[in-house]
Amino acid sequence: MPRSPLLVLALAALTLPAPLLAEGEAPATIAPPPEGSVTRAEGLAAMARIHEVTTHPRCANCHTGPENIPMWYGGAAGPARPHGMNITAGDSRMGVETLPCTTCHRTSDHLRSGLNAPPHAGLDWQLAPVEFEWFEKSAAEICAQLADPDRNGGRDWMGLAEHLVEDAGHRGFVLWGWNPGGGREPAPYDLQSHVDDVLIWGVAGQPCPEE
Amino acid sequence: MGTLRNVGRRAFLIGSAAVAGGVAFGTYAVTRPLDNPLLDGLADGTAAITPYVLIDAAGITLITPRADKGQGAYSVQANLIAEELDIDPATATITPGAPGPAYYNGAVLGEAVPFPAYDQGAVANAMRDFMAVPARIFEMQMTGGSSTVPDSYVRLRMAGAVARETLKAAAARRTGLSRADLGTDDGQVILPDGSRIPFTALAAEAAMLDPVRDVTLRPARDWTRLGKPMQRTDMVAKCTGTEVYGIDTVIAGMVHATVRANPGIGGEVRGYDASEAQAMPGVQQVLPVAHGVAVVARNTWTAFKAAEAITIDWGPAPYPATSAEIFAKLDAAVDNPDAQDHRQRDDGDIDTVLQETGDAVITAAYRIPYLAHAPMEPMNAVVRVTDTLCEIWTGTQIPLFIRDRAAAMTGLDAAQVRVNVLPMGGSFGHRLEMTHVEQAVEIAMALPGTPVKLTWSREEDMTHDYPRPAAVSRARGVVKDGQVHALDLSVGQSAMTPAWFGRLTGMSIPGPDATITTGSWDQPFAIPHYRVTGYRAPDMVPVSSWRSVGASGNGFLHDAFLDELIHAAGADPLAERIRLCLDPTSRKTLETVGEICDWQGPSPAPGRGRGIGFCLSFGVPTATVVEVTQTDAGIRLDQAWVAVDVGEVLDPVNLEAQVFGGTIFGLGHAMNCELTYEDGAAQQTNYHAYEAMRLYQAPPVTVRALANGPRIRGVGEPGVPPAAPALANAIFAATGQRIRELPLSRHINFV
Numbered sequence: 001m002p003r004s005p006l007l008v009l010a011l012a013a014l015t016l017p018a019p020l021l022a023e024g025e026a027p028a029t030i031a032p033p034p035e036g037s038v039t040r041a042e043g044l045a046a047m048a049r050i051h052e053v054t055t056h057p058r059c060a061n062c063h064t065g066p067e068n069i070p071m072w073y074g075g076a077a078g079p080a081r082p083h084g085m086n087i088t089a090g091d092s093r094m095g096v097e098t099l100p101c102t103t104c105h106r107t108s109d110h111l112r113s114g115l116n117a118p119p120h121a122g123l124d125w126q127l128a129p130v131e132f133e134w135f136e137k138s139a140a141e142i143c144a145q146l147a148d149p150d151r152n153g154g155r156d157w158m159g160l161a162e163h164l165v166e167d168a169g170h171r172g173f174v175l176w177g178w179n180p181g182g183g184r185e186p187a188p189y190d191l192q193s194h195v196d197d198v199l200i201w202g203v204a205g206q207p208c209p210e211e
Numbered sequence: 212m213g214t215l216r217n218v219g220r221r222a223f224l225i226g227s228a229a230v231a232g233g234v235a236f237g238t239y240a241v242t243r244p245l246d247n248p249l250l251d252g253l254a255d256g257t258a259a260i261t262p263y264v265l266i267d268a269a270g271i272t273l274i275t276p277r278a279d280k281g282q283g284a285y286s287v288q289a290n291l292i293a294e295e296l297d298i299d300p301a302t303a304t305i306t307p308g309a310p311g312p313a314y315y316n317g318a319v320l321g322e323a324v325p326f327p328a329y330d331q332g333a334v335a336n337a338m339r340d341f342m343a344v345p346a347r348i349f350e351m352q353m354t355g356g357s358s359t360v361p362d363s364y365v366r367l368r369m370a371g372a373v374a375r376e377t378l379k380a381a382a383a384r385r386t387g388l389s390r391a392d393l394g395t396d397d398g399q400v401i402l403p404d405g406s407r408i409p410f411t412a413l414a415a416e417a418a419m420l421d422p423v424r425d426v427t428l429r430p431a432r433d434w435t436r437l438g439k440p441m442q443r444t445d446m447v448a449k450c451t452g453t454e455v456y457g458i459d460t461v462i463a464g465m466v467h468a469t470v471r472a473n474p475g476i477g478g479e480v481r482g483y484d485a486s487e488a489q490a491m492p493g494v495q496q497v498l499p500v501a502h503g504v505a506v507v508a509r510n511t512w513t514a515f516k517a518a519e520a521i522t523i524d525w526g527p528a529p530y531p532a533t534s535a536e537i538f539a540k541l542d543a544a545v546d547n548p549d550a551q552d553h554r555q556r557d558d559g560d561i562d563t564v565l566q567e568t569g570d571a572v573i574t575a576a577y578r579i580p581y582l583a584h585a586p587m588e589p590m591n592a593v594v595r596v597t598d599t600l601c602e603i604w605t606g607t608q609i610p611l612f613i614r615d616r617a618a619a620m621t622g623l624d625a626a627q628v629r630v631n632v633l634p635m636g637g638s639f640g641h642r643l644e645m646t647h648v649e650q651a652v653e654i655a656m657a658l659p660g661t662p663v664k665l666t667w668s669r670e671e672d673m674t675h676d677y678p679r680p681a682a683v684s685r686a687r688g689v690v691k692d693g694q695v696h697a698l699d700l701s702v703g704q705s706a707m708t709p710a711w712f713g714r715l716t717g718m719s720i721p722g723p724d725a726t727i728t729t730g731s732w733d734q735p736f737a738i739p740h741y742r743v744t745g746y747r748a749p750d751m752v753p754v755s756s757w758r759s760v761g762a763s764g765n766g767f768l769h770d771a772f773l774d775e776l777i778h779a780a781g782a783d784p785l786a787e788r789i790r791l792c793l794d795p796t797s798r799k800t801l802e803t804v805g806e807i808c809d810w811q812g813p814s815p816a817p818g819r820g821r822g823i824g825f826c827l828s829f830g831v832p833t834a835t836v837v838e839v840t841q842t843d844a845g846i847r848l849d850q851a852w853v854a855v856d857v858g859e860v861l862d863p864v865n866l867e868a869q870v871f872g873g874t875i876f877g878l879g880h881a882m883n884c885e886l887t888y889e890d891g892a893a894q895q896t897n898y899h900a901y902e903a904m905r906l907y908q909a910p911p912v913t914v915r916a917l918a919n920g921p922r923i924r925g926v927g928e929p930g931v932p933p934a935a936p937a938l939a940n941a942i943f944a945a946t947g948q949r950i951r952e953l954p955l956s957r958h959i960n961f962v
Contacts, residue, residue, distance in 0.1 A: 077899075081960065082844075082962075084902065084905055084906060085906070085907070086906075086907035086908075115897070115899075116669075116897045116898070116899045205823060
């Protein structure tokens, strides 16, 4: 194959925009395991997978710290570095007043994200709140954060799972993370597995790994 | 030192092939007046006094045959004519005109002579002047090598002066006055009584006269346009978005095409399935072209999408498939006696010095990557072929080579091929190639009478660019008593000139390829033991000239290692370069950059570093100082200062823009750019993976132009070569890290 597999993938993604969800179809189902059916070890294993997802470039690039700078890394973007063009999302996390994220990042029902084109998602683009910082955080740090209502939007574990599904239902960033298009590497596993892992972790009593 | 003893054979072959290989033809071609292309189809009442000035009742047209890739070439050519013709170029029509042999470039081959630029002896300069002869024989109407100004400086002013004096002669004949009593101003002949006759009213009479040839050029002190900031003639169109580039060409009835060719350049097509593409709405035709498949559609986007939908089985690339294999071949060539291409500098006795120095010899290995030209406007051309005519509209630096190739492909005479040269959205050397035009001709021949507009996608443009050659160097040096005592540089590279000239002409050039060491062997330093050797690695990715050509890479390979030696000697980087410099013009350039940056040594403050880079290229000594700061997140470029000497400054504002742009271009590529190869194909297909420098990373650049050099020179390219070593040397000064590989981002972060 003369072209790199990545490029073939990218071109396939450009030419074959597969429908992601049929109209009205739920993006993922919430079916927690029965209380007491999950061991602590299984909960920790689920958290390990959650950590893989949350720290993947598709997720972590916008879960950055108080500098309010989105990151670029992974795939064609290469090693971790600040988003090009000297972008800052500002204290609003939506872009400084003269240059909102939506200048380039489109809000659209179609998760179209061509090669070299800025991504589309169903919600207006912004950085996650600063207390949700995931970038280069350890599993212990992210676990503690997800378990802390002060740093997770006031949610219990079921609330987190519901948040994922609802965001995906709006064709938001969660769904985009697994359908980034344009040759970008998607987040690991898939949306349903990630929701299931949050539920497993929750039923297990939200165990967190040691530092 | 360049002497006749070690002259490269290729330089003579170009000349002697023309002279010895075809004396009768050659002599004839050299002495015969070249046809004035404006005389073809000239209307009554129109005077074409020289091939550069056309005047009729409606107005004045200035022919500016050297292509404009954004560097202001049309403006400077127009102003050279206008200075002597006494017109305001804003009142004239400015056009590249129809390509023709009269527009050969008499300066571009001057760089090929085996004398370093600082050698201004009689033999060296006679050879440079002689190189206009083969340029004329080969009909080299070509834009490149920063040669537009040196080539046209006298020629276009002469054209203006001849036209002016001939118009005065026509006025003299009409009025019965003596030509000596007449003056000119603002497009009019002025009679002694103060009355005026517009040039346009004299055109018909001037056409009846033999041109007045005994003209004298005005001295610089009398210039009204040259030497001062000019209003560039293309600025209004460019600033208002109304400039019509090649890619904007619209010809009635045209169809739109694109091509997907084997990304392993030159590889075959084993087979393809276009059924999906052919079923797409708006797709008119899918047809094979050399090494690829073309789609003809109702618009360019449809053609792009359809081309992507074709499944193609590519044959392998006819060169090593991966960057690792490519660099292994370069490493195998360098210092391999069987691969030695040329050695144009061999001062002192380097072998003895290295042997005597033993373990104290300082050694280093450097490598630089392939680089794409990546102009903003991807390659494109419109072609219409009929039984009697082939018309081509494209932005190109080589219109006559395109004419001849199209003639050969279509079976038409060269006179039946019309090349319309259009403004270019950048080139950096890419438009010295014509693969895309060949493809457009091929498609147009399949659709007789229909204008076919071929546009390459960015991905096609980058994967089918003939890049700047990758290179490796091995360097050895000796320092003694705080000074650089010996420098031995070996450069391994693939040959650029034979590859490029072969593609253009189908002719092979025997002998060495000077570009392998241009920018290293010819530097103006009197190092007591000093040797530069070029080694050629065969059968590599086909390469081409890239802004500043051989010097673009050698500027880094040579100057960064020189900096290592100076550091090892414990000397100051600027002071030691000045001490070593044997050329007064170059020395003044180094001294000047030190003055404008207030050089206080390489480390002005903790965490901050300054590096100096120097390269004499295209006859222009250029010294660059870059200052960087080490931050927690990486290296920040703070400032740059550049001093250049071009012999004579025609437009100080445009000069500053060219040098500033060349510096940023050189720095950006040094920071971030490379083409790597996998499966025989370039892996960087668009700007997301080949992004040079961001606007916010660009440092302020201060440019100081000098005019001490003996000859007027062009400045489109010389800003590039010293930028990379200046940056690498600055990073060393700030961090102690000596980076010997480009792009620098492989080893360090930039903020």
